[in-house]
Amino acid sequence: MYENRPEMDFQLVSELAVPFTKVMGTGFTTVKPKGLTKWDNLLVCVGRERDRGAFSELFEHFAPRIKSFLLRLGTDESIAEEVAQEAMIMVWRRAETYDVRQSGASTWIFTIARNKRIDRLRRENRPLPDMSDPSLAPDDVETSDIFVFRQQEEKKIRHALKNLPEEQAKMIFSAYYEEKSHREIADESGVPLGTVKSRIRLALNRLRAHLDEPEGIWKS
């Protein structure tokens, strides 16, 4: 569907694909921007044009994944269904604030689904995710460069995740897929709390180390 929108493509290219000649600290070389994912493009369309066709494509891709994620967390089927729908409505409402340079559509939608689920648990309204929030935006990179780097980052995280030692990967998956806090992971797995904490620490260090590799964006 999005493939039929060359004008949007052009707009994005003209805005984002500025020459990446800027040298970002040491070890940085010129990088050519890679393509956005289909989902990033669709989300941009929803934000800029209130495009219902784009939204329904996003819905068909993400709603079943959000539902799946919630079911894995042990959420009731009917609640998982409702929260997935509510999260997608929130995607529609907040799409204007999505900044394609700062986060991928899946990351952005993950934070929305995360918040919707917590709201459901707490029955409380929270401020919506603000992707310009310092916690969600890399802050020592020129804005125009962020887009390229966030894609590198995602690749690196994927790679690092695949290469985590099993015991560390287990901690990460328990946390995300079973909604377990580190204390619960300790309680339920019989692994001492201190060991759980140190494994989490080691896992995050490994992921961070991948992001910090020479071609990475972060200044050391």
Place this chain on the structure above:
Amino acid sequence: MNEQVTLNTQVLDALLLDYATGALSRPLELLVETHLAMNEKSSRSMRMLMQLGGILLEDSEPVSLSEGALQKVMSQLSQFDNETDEIFSRVNAHTEWLPHPIANYVPESNCKQSWRRAGIGILETDINFDEAGGKAKIYRIASGTAVPIHSHTGAEVTLVLSGGFTDETGSYGPGDIAIQEAGSEHQPIADDDGECMVLAVNEGKIRLTGPIGRVLNLLVN
């Protein structure tokens, strides 16, 4: 690296991970959000953890929604067409200098009803959340004041909002998180160059997602 520093960094990572997956109680969530606004390194880690969540979401095996779910949602969209940005909370003028997440929770310094005396040179105020047992405290400790030696029934997580303090485990400045394990004793002394304001959350008592909290959640919902 001494033992306490190792402990602090491990607990910090565990807290960041719990925050990303939504497993923290509201008070600890507020503490972590405030910390993120003050600490660049942690906010990078959080960005990474959210990306990780996005990757895991993307890789999830899709589960079909009920029939007509898309139509139902599409039919609701038009009611949001003229929304304004009021959903984002506004910050009170008097606390503008504080990091955004905590700013609206801190009463004005001169408001006597809001601040209780909690010892010589120490003022405190409660932050109450709707959920059962969800509570945090903000302390203002006058410059150079020694807080009486005390212990905690549960682990306590303390975030320095302004100023700084030193205890047996080390020195802490704005944005730093100090972890006090259950039962351990400490005596913080505020730095002598100004008031020290901290946000303190007792980790042991307030979790909503623990085994007991889960039962509470069921009752609440």
